[in-house]
Amino acid sequence: MKKIFYSAIILMAVSFGAGLKAQSVTYRVQKDDPYDVKNLTVAVDPLFFDLNGENGYAFGWGARANWLMGKRLDINFDMRTGFGTQGYNKSDKFNNTRNYFYTEGSLALTLSHKTRSNNVRVILSQSSYSSGGYTYTNTKSITVPAESRHIVALRGGMYQMTNSINMTKVFDDSLLMFTNKSTGTEFSMQNNSDTIAFIPNTMGRNGNGDLYGGYASTAIFAGFNFKTIRQLIIDVDGYGLRSNQVYSDFYVDCIFSPVIALKNYKAVAKNGKEYEYDLKYEGGKRAIGWRAGWYFRKPKDQGFSYRWEFGQRPGFKSYNPEKKSINFRNWYTMLTFGLYIPLKVKPIATED
Template sequence: MKKITYILYFLLIAGSVKVTAQSVTYRITDDDPYDIKNFSLAIDPLFCDVNAQNTFSAGWGLRADYLFGKSLQFNFDFRTAYATTGYNPDNVNNRNYFYTEGGLGIVLSHKEKRRNVAIVLSSTQSGNTRTTISIAGGVPATIRRMIMFHGGVYSMTNAIKFANLSDSLTYFEEGSDKLMLKDTAIANHTSGLKENGYGGMASQAIFAGFNFKRIVQLYVDVDGWGTRSNRRYTDFYIDGIFSPVLTLKNFTTSSKEYKVSSKDKRLIGWRMGWIYRDPYNQGVSLRFEFGQRPDFMFASNTKMTGFFCMFTWGMYIPLKVGGIYNPS
C-alpha cells in the first residue's frame, strides 16, 4: 500500500497542467472533413510490444491504410523487431518477433454531426507546469463519423519463454521418445532449459470486429492569434481473434531434433486500439493497442495468457488516390 501511495504522490508532484479558456473573435476559414488524403503510408521507426510470451520486443515497421469511397477501407501492417527478449540469431531453437496483417472494412454507417471542438491558442511549458490557452466554449465543426465492420488475417512469430509453459502438457517428441518439458534439461543435457530457455512460436489468425472512424478538419482565423486548427483522422477499433494455427518451433540438440507441442493453449483472443494521423498534411502517426492474443497458456497465471500492450510511432506520407468521396 505504501508503494502505491508513493507512486501516486510522485505523479502529482512530477508535473501539472493549467488550462485556461479565453473569449476571442474568430472566423471559420475551412470546415471540410471530406477534403482529405484518403491513402497514407507510414514508416514506423519505433514500436514497442510488451507481451506475456517473452516480456518485450522493439523494432520498426510499415503501415498503410486506404479509404475507398464511402464504402470500403483497406489496411496493411508490417513489424519486425531489432530487439526481442530471449531471441539469439545464433540459436536455431527460437524466433524473432515478426508480424504482418491485412484487413478490409465495410462501412455500415456514414454520418456527419455538428458539435463544438477545442481550438488551442497556445501551449507553453514552464518547469513542471504546462499552460494551455483555448477558445472558450470551443468552435462548431462538422465531424464525419463512420462505423465499419472489418476483418482480416495476421501472421506472427516470437520468442517464447519455456518457463511460461505447462510442465505436464508440453512435450518434446523424437521417434519413440516423448519427454515432458520438466525432463528435457536432463534428457538433452541442456542445463536450465526450463528455467532460462527460450523457444519459438508461430500463429496464423483471423480477426473481426468494429472500427469507429472520426474525421475533423477545421481551420479558424483568430483575432490576435492568427490561424489555428483542429485536425484529426482517428480510428478506434475492437476485435475478436481466432487462431486455427498455433505452433511451437522444433527443438534441436547436437544429436536430435524434437517436435515440440503443447495441448495447453487458448485459440481465442481479443484486442482494442486507437490510431491517429492528420487528415491531409504529412506528419506523425500514432497507434496504441492492447488485448490478449491467442497463445499457449501461461502456467503460473492463466489470466496473463496472451496479454500484450503495443505502442507505435511513425511518420506518414498522405496521398489522394482514386475513390475519394465528397457529397458535394
C-alpha cells in the first residue's frame, strides 16, 4: 500500500515537473476532415475469443461488413464460427453437441448527425522505463481543436447462434427433463430412470467429466449506435506527422429471443437400445438479454480492427431461482481482431 502511495506522489511530482518545463510547439494542420472516409468496410476476423458461462469459451474466425450509406443508413453483417469450442465433441457419433456459430444482420437509422469541434489529444512521443518492479511511461502530447462527426442511430436486427452448453453446470438441479421420443418416458437428468449412458466429456481441456449438449438461439435486437468519426493529421515541428484518427462505434442493444432450444440428445439406454430424447429445462427460459460493445477502425486507411463486446445473452433461468435473480451463466465477453479493407461506395455523406 505504501509503495503505491509513494509511487503516486512521485508520479504527481514528475507530472508537475514536466508541466513546469512544458514548451510550446508549432504545428500545421495537414488534414482535418471527418467526411473524407471510406464508407464500406469488409473484414476478415482471423481470431475471436468468446468467454461465456454456458460452455466456458470458444474461439475461431469470422467475417464482417459495414456500409454507412449517406447520412441515414448503416448496414451491418457479422459472422463467426469456432475452431476451438469447449465441450464440442466433433467425434461424438450421436452428435449431441454443437460448434460455436453466430450470424447477424442489422440496420441502423440515423437520428442525429452533428459535426462538432473538440479539443483532442495528439500524442507526440512516448517512452517507458522500469524501476523497482514498476513500468513508468512518459508521454508528451498536445491538445488540438479538431472536427468530429457524431452520429446517433437507432439500430435493429436479428441473430442466430449455436454453441455447446455444459449441462452439468448450467442445469445443476433436477429440472432438466429428458423425454424419450420413442417411448414417451420422461425423467430428469438427475434421476435418469431410463438409465441411459450419458457421455461425459473426456477430451483435452474438456476432460472435466461434465455432460455437454448443444443449444440454438434465434433473437431480434434493438438499440442505439453512437458513431464517432475524426480524421486529424498535423505536422509538428521536431516530431513530424502526428494524428488522431478515429472511426468508432459504441452500441447498446436490448435482445429478445423467442427461440432458445436445447438440442435433442441421443444415447444408449440400459436395455441396449439407442434412443433420441427431447430436452426441456423446466426451470424456464430468460428471453431478454442485453449487450454493449465498441468497435474501432481507421476512417480511411486499411488496417486492423478491434472489437470488445459484453453482455447477457438470452438463455435459461438460473437454477435455484429463489437464491439467484440473475443467471451469470448467460453472461459473456468477446474480443475480435480483424483485417479490414475500406472502400468508398456511393452514396457517401458530404459536409453540409
